[in-house]
Amino acid sequence: MLSRLMGYCAEVRLLLVTTFVLTLARAITLPYLVVYLSEYFTLDISGTGLMIGGALIVASLLSLYGGYLIDTLRSYTVIVVATLVFAGAFIGAFASRQLVLFFLCLVLINLTLAVVDIAAKAGFCALLPVDERSEVFSIKYTLSNVAYAVGPFIGVALMQLSNHLPFLVSALLGLLMCGSYQRWGERTARARLDDSATPGFLSVGRHLLADRRLVYFTLGGALSAIVFGQFTAYLSQYLVTTGSAAEANLTISYLVATNAVTVIALQYVIGRRIGSRQLMPWLMAGMALFLVGLLGFSLADSLLVWCLAMLVFTLGEIIVIPAEYMFIDSIAPEHLRGVYYGAQNLSNLGAALGPVICGFALAHLVPVAMFHIMMVAVVLAALFYYLGARR
Structure with missing residues (x-):
């Protein structure tokens, strides 16, 4: 993967580095947020x-407009401003003494990260031929998982030195990428390929709603995100409900490690083979792996079975995420790639709803019913993917 990474042009490498560093900055604060909100608020x-x-929900909704800005302004301007706001939001979170201001800073952190992520995807499509895009999407996703695997450990280490260091280090990383992109970013890149009048946001929104393929795939993405978006949250809920807290913590630590190792080891190997001509077979294979993994979770009675089920589940995740990117790439008009990727980002709404749905199921049904609900979500997601591809 490293040799392939070095083979890309400087603009692609800079986009990959930018998304990796910002994701790392976000991941550094993850283990600290719960403690910080508990202690200070x-x-x-x-x-x-x-x-x-x-x-996360508010940022996901606003990212649709962020995608529109990427289509109408220079990507260079959007990324420089977004990284600067990203850094400023961490400083604001550190300085906030009111809960409303802290919430606003969290929204800005998630929003600017999403906007840079969308800009990177649109940039890959502008800079690379179609047959090379699945590979770069897989590299990007692998780097993101490396960041989320390493970031929390850095955050915990920083907390041992000072309670506020995670926010400050994350802000410094944002400023570093702002300066780097200002120095080396491509200043002339713009998504629009002609000089025609830029359509208004409401006009673009009507176009998105009229594209049934996009609507179906967004619904499928939201449903699948319920399953894999925050799986650690609902698995923790289940394990705490059915066993002791100590056993739950041990099992979750092994499951997170299994997921991280599998993604880092196999994402690039598998993801680069997902081509635009075989998207539906790949997506259906990913859905099938989700179903097998969830079935394994529901029947697991030992740590080994839990880890094997997580391995299968993670293979589904490895397939589905780059395949979704490739589908959006295949249907997005050249001048609307940003807003199409912004619409895809709405799948985060499903990720936010996952723990809520599972918490309700655990409170009112037998615990194992939670996995049955997740399996229904997978089947419905597969149905919407099929409808989107058929149209």
């Missing part, structure tokens, strides 16, 4: 979940 678990999940 005296929030309980439900209030903390509402803050973090609510910020």
